[in-house]
Amino acid sequence: MVSIKDIAKKAGVSISTVSYALNGSPKVTAETSAKIHAIAKELNYIPNAAARSLKKQETKIIGAFLTNYSGAFYGQLLQGMQDSLSKDGYELIVCSGKQSHRFLPERMIDGAIILDVTFSSEELVKYAELGHKLVVLDRELDHPNINQVLLHNRSGATLAMDSLIEKGHNKIYVVTGPKFSYDSNQRLQAARQAVERYRHIEYVEIEGDFNKPSGESAAEQIIKEYTKPVAVFCLNDEMAIGMYNYISKTEFKVGEHIHIIGFDNIELTQYTQPRLATIDYSERKWGALAAEQLIKLIANKPVVHERIYVTLIEGKSVQEIR
CATH class of the missing domain: 1.10.260.40 (lambda repressor-like DNA-binding domains)
Known part of the structure; x- marks a missing residue:
């Protein structure tokens, strides 16, 4: 060389x-x-990037740590990060799996954006204590070197449940995400609280996994138990799409027999028939804001924790239950 x-x-x-x-x-x-x-x-x-980073104490590289690469969710999120980072001369690498955690202690990156359940909170606090700059999207941590950019999960779930109840539904299923998911747990807690305000609601939880197969499995259970029109709040759109796929192969109709609301407003929801009702927010803005906050942390500028606001997108051709 x-x-x-x-x-x-x-x-x-x-x-x-x-x-x-x-x-x-x-x-x-x-x-x-x-x-x-x-x-x-x-x-x-x-x-020699390694030699240069030793001399300058920087790599100009940011790591985005994800639990996995599956699903249609991550594209806009990562694009938002890249848009913000490139303005300040940073490059983005996307990492997954426990072996990639060493990038932080080995200082192969200048900072990290975390949306990865394989990191324990204790591990992240340890790195923060060592001076590493982190932005977390999937948990609440209190440390000067850690900033939180979180979704308004609770308000989104409340919007979804209130919408279903206001339409007259008195039996509501909730299809959850993984037990270890911060977003799923926040949405689930808000859904439970919403139901507690209405004693006449029959409420059923089905364990899901934030993917299409778990949505299909939930749809199978719902159809087996079906006696009257029901509503379903899927805690993400991937599961809602899986539910659509399964129901489309039966005599049941979405919006007539089974009313569904998802969460995330991924692009695929625009092509479902009828159009899926969902909780909307900007994945790109979420990623961009996380990157902006991390750059401020690296520059030792003051930051405050941020929240990404959400809204409800109503589905089309929805039959209200009376």
Whole structure:
């Protein structure tokens, strides 16, 4: 591999002069700098990122840690992060799995955005104590080096449940997400609280996993138990889409026999028939705001915890139950 020593030898200058030139220092004349850059290009020189990060104490790389890469949810979220980071000269890498956790203690990245249940809260606080800058999207942690950018999960779930109850439904299913999911637990708690205000509501929970197969499985159970029109609040849209898929193969109709509300407003919801009612927010804004907050943390600027607001999108061709 070509080093700056090779460039210095061919250019007939010192190693420090090459280093200054490649880093844009005004200590080197324009003529000498041009000569050194030309030789570096000729020799196919590639800067050593590890050495550069040791010297500057930065990599200009941010890690986004996700539980997994599946589903249609992450695209806009990551695009929002990338949009904000690129404005400040940062690159984004997307990580998943426990082996990638070492990127933080080994300082391969300048900071991290966390939406990953494989990180324990204790582990994140430990890294924060060591000076690492973190933004969490999936839990509440109190530390000067950790910022929270969370969804208004509770208000979204309340909007969904109130909408179903106001339409006259008196039997409501809730299809949950994974037990370890912060978002699922927040939505579930709000759904339970909403039902407690109405004693006449028959309320049933079905365990899901935030994916289409668990939505299909929930739909199968609901149809087996069906005696009258019911409503279903799926705690994310992936499960709601799975439910649509299963029901479409039966004699039952969404919006007539089974009324469904999801959460996330992923793109696929626009193409369901009838259009899926869902809780909407901007995934791109969520990602962008998380990145902005992390850049402030890295620069030691003050930050406050943020919340992403949500709204209800009503489904089309919905039959109200009276």
